Amino acid sequence: MMNFAIVGCGFIAKKHAAAIENINDAKLVAVCDPFQAAMKPYSEEYGAKEYKELDEMLKKEPFDIVCICTPSGLHASIAEQAAASGKHIILEKPIAMKMDEANRIIRAAEENNVKLAVVHPNRFRPVVRELRSILDSGVLGTISHANCIVNWNRNQEYYDQAPWRGTKEHDGGVLMNQAIHNLDLLLWFMGQPEEVYSMEATRLRDIEAEDVSTGIIRFESGALATVQASTTVYPSNFEESITIFGENGTVKIGGKNALYFEHLEIEGFAEDKISTIKNKINADPWGTPGHEWIISDMVQAVINDRQPAITGRDGRNALQLVLAFYESATINKPIHIHKGEFVWEHFYNQQASLMS
Structure with a gap:
């Protein structure tokens, strides 16, 4: 116990x-x-x-x-x-x-x-685990690019619940508080990011942090991804989705909470196989709650003296990506990321000038 x-x-x-x-x-x-x-x-x-x-x-x-x-x-x-x-x-x-x-x-x-575990429960959704299995199998071939969308509603009353909500010191905006789960999934699916460029705005909510953000990621593999996130959608959550485009297939998980396969087309997958996969997900889209997975996994990690499924370093990687987006939006320049830290693009330009 x-x-x-x-x-x-x-x-x-x-x-x-x-x-x-x-x-x-x-x-x-x-x-x-x-x-x-x-x-x-x-x-x-x-x-x-x-x-x-x-x-x-x-x-x-x-x-x-x-x-x-x-x-x-x-x-x-x-x-x-x-x-x-x-x-x-x-x-x-x-x-x-x-x-x-x-x-x-x-x-x-x-x-x-x-042991240290960070709560990114979306990794345990049935459709997410199925997509990870598809990626691990290699059937999509080389990944070209991905789209990540979180268009949600968090009204002013949500932010007014507590004085720390929407602050840069204790909460952050849509990237840090909502879309960080989806950025964690992008990292889980796509690997190490190499460069990001981002713009953000505070359009409709009376908060310090951003309520709208758009960005681009280049991964070490060469694949690209676009990220769009907001809490300004009227009148309620509209879409949460991730789409992966590969040379041999296109897969989109989506809906208001990214629970279903909205598109599943893979070379060599017959219609009956695709229907079987979709029906399995549709029968129980939420599955075991993510928090229950994480807490149960921690118990087993302690008993068996192993690392939790989602480690502190995983959590740091997601944070690093959010902060790189923030830095890019602040200086209006691309940000390079190097496994544990990000470096300003203009730093490289300055060094190049000094060496020339």
Whole structure:
């Protein structure tokens, strides 16, 4: 039996608690939040002990794994404390708001020999896993390019729920808070990015960060991808999709939540085979909830002393891509990415001038 604690009892913590409850060898024993009213549902429904202070919970409560569900800007300091106390960590996306914070979290986990998982639950959707299987099989041949779209609605009331929402310090905009899941999938499907160029705007929402973003990615393979993301669509979520274009096939997963194959055409795949694949997905499009997958996987990672399915480095890669988009939009130049850090395009131009 693995005992769990949750830090931060806002909306997303409900998914963690429900997932823990559904796993036989997991139990929620404690919650931590500065607001006692936020903890009440967890103490009443799950019998979790309430702690207003993280230090007190870490010292007094015997548990194995902590789920960190606080505003993103607080992730680094909390994760470092948890790691120093020997607690394995499940960290809500994004892993952090800055690369140095992400590196601190990863380093703290490694130095204290604890497991670190980042919550990117879309990887466990049935249609996503099927698409990954198709890509792994090689039947699409060389990938030419991909399209990634997240056209959603988050109205002003959503951002007004808490003062940290939509801020650059603790939340970010549509890329950091919504589309980062889809960027994680692009990395999972397409590999290491090499260069990005982006534009962004804050068009309709009264927030610090962007509510609309468009961008282009060049991957090390030579494949390209376009990214379009927004929270300004009227009146509700319109589309979440990823399309992969290969020399031997075209595959699109889409709908309002990227749950179905909207297009599946692959050389050598007969109609009955395609229908079988689509029908399997349509029968259970959500599958086991992603948070349940991640929490169950962490339990097994601890028991078997292996890495979680989605590691801290995976989380850092997704953050790196978002920050590269932000940097490009700020300086209006392409950004080069080099496995762990990104470098401004104009830096290369300056160096070239000095050497000529």
